[in-house]
Amino acid sequence: MDDLEQLVERAEREFGAAPTPAELENAKARFLGKAGSVTELLKQLAALTPEQKKTRGAQINQTKQRIESALLARRQALADAELDAQLRAEALDVTLPGRRRGGGGLHPVSRTMERIEAIFASMGFEVADGPEIETDWMSFTALNNPENHPARSMQDTFYVDLKDEGGRWLNLRPHTSPMQVRHARAHAARYKGCDPMPDIRVIAPGRTYRVDSDATHSPMFHQCEGLWIGQNVSFKDLKVVFTQFCRLFFESDDLQLRFRPSFFPFTEPSAEIDIAFGSGPLRGRWLEVSGSGQVHPNVVRNFGLDPERYIGFAFGMGAERLAMLRYGVDDMRLFFEGDQRFLAQFN
Ligand code: DAH
Numbered sequence: 308m309d310d311l312e313q314l315v316e317r318a319e320r321e322f323g324a325a326p327t328p329a330e331l332e333n334a335k336a337r338f339l340g341k342a343g344s345v346t347e348l349l350k351q352l353a354a355l356t357p358e359q360k361k362t363r364g365a366q367i368n369q370t371k372q373r374i375e376s377a378l379l380a381r382r383q384a385l386a387d388a389e390l391d392a393q394l395r396a397e398a399l400d401v402t403l404p405g406r407r408r409g410g411g412g413l414h415p416v417s418r419t420m421e422r423i424e425a426i427f428a429s430m431g432f433e434v435a436d437g438p439e440i441e442t443d444w445m446s447f448t449a450l451n452n453p454e455n456h457p458a459r460s461m462q463d464t465f466y467v468d469l470k471d472e473g474g475r476w477l478n479l480r481p482h483t484s485p486m487q488v489r490h491a492r493a494h495a496a497r498y499k500g501c502d503p504m505p506d507i508r509v510i511a512p513g514r515t516y517r518v519d520s521d522a523t524h525s526p527m528f529h530q531c532e533g534l535w536i537g538q539n540v541s542f543k544d545l546k547v548v549f550t551q552f553c554r555l556f557f558e559s560d561d562l563q564l565r566f567r568p569s570f571f572p573f574t575e576p577s578a579e580i581d582i583a584f585g586s587g588p589l590r591g592r593w594l595e596v597s598g599s600g601q602v603h604p605n606v607v608r609n610f611g612l613d614p615e616r617y618i619g620f621a622f623g624m625g626a627e628r629l630a631m632l633r634y635g636v637d638d639m640r641l642f643f644e645g646d647q648r649f650l651a652q653f654n
Contacts (some may be wrong), residue, residue: 315370322380322381345370348367352364352601376409400514416642419630423531423552426552432509433509434511436511436512439479439514442471446480446482446484449485463517479516483511483530491536492611506535509535509597510532512529515529520640525640529627530625535620556629557582560577573603574600575604582596597625598623602619630642
């Protein structure tokens with residue numbers, strides 16, 4: 308093999324061995340650069356006769372062209388490899404599902420409130436809404452809870468730095484019971500002259516506030532008040548309505564109710580309603596779910612109605628308590644810490 312053929316082979320081998328474009332350019336310099344092998348060969352032509360120059364010159368040119376095309380081929384191969392690697396690194400798997408923002412959802416207490424509303428609405432109850440900042444009269448006096456009466460201290464009330472027209476401090480309502488008064492008065496006014504007045508049948512869900520905080524109490528919590536007033540509404544109706552509500556709410560037919568005597572200023576007689584599940588983890592344990600009672604004649608009078616003609620019952624339950632029982636949550640504070648890991652479980 309002559310020296311030129313060897314040179315081409317050597318160039319092909321060295322170009323082929325260059326792993327990167329930069330190293331390929333170094334290899335190129337060794338053959339085609341100013342001090343490269345091909346340039347050296349061309350310099351040697353000077354010593355030859357014109358005849359020899361012609362043949363040898365043509366051979367060297369051919370060699371140079373072959374080395375150049377080997378260089379171009381390797382450059383292309385390295386560029387292709389680089390592009391391949393890049394495409395592989397940036398590969399998209401178009402079959403993967405898209406990334407979505409986590410869908411929001413209703414808070415478990417909101418879910419509970421909506422559930423309570425839907426069930427009572429299905430039983431013909433209106434849903435009423437009212438202010439969270441209340442007057443002393445609405446929160447207490449109208450509910451047969453007179454000033455200086457010890458029953459007022461049943462609730463550790465938050466007061467607001469504002470007074471009503473009578474100079475009494477406004478309060479953050481400690482229960483939804485003022486809505487009994489607000490709704491009944493509006494109802495009585497609307498049906499003034501209508502004899503008999505159509506029954507009042509309403510629930511009033513909403514936020515309530517008390518100076519209270521532990522595993523089963525939160526300073527802000529939710530209640531749902533219920534009121535049914537008519538000419539012939541009795542404790543029996545309360546029992547039927549509330550039993551039906553509990554069975555629908557807890558999706559359980561083998562649930563039992565118990566009315567335990569209690570005291571509330573706005574009802575007489577008064578009872579705590581306890582329930583017991585017939586199955587499940589809480590089976591057989593009596594659990595308090597609501598206060599209730601026959602509305603006191605003084606309260607009916609404050610509704611603007613004659614207690615000799617209108618009678619009925621009221622109840623008030625804590626929404627968090629119902630949510631805790633339904634979902635098996637043992638600490639009320641979890642509802643209000645805003646921890647997504649807890650809340651996401653309900654969506
Ligand atoms: N307001 C009471 C409370 O917050 C609950 C309650 C008890 C409401 C008896 C009522 C009722 O309407 O009849 O503890």
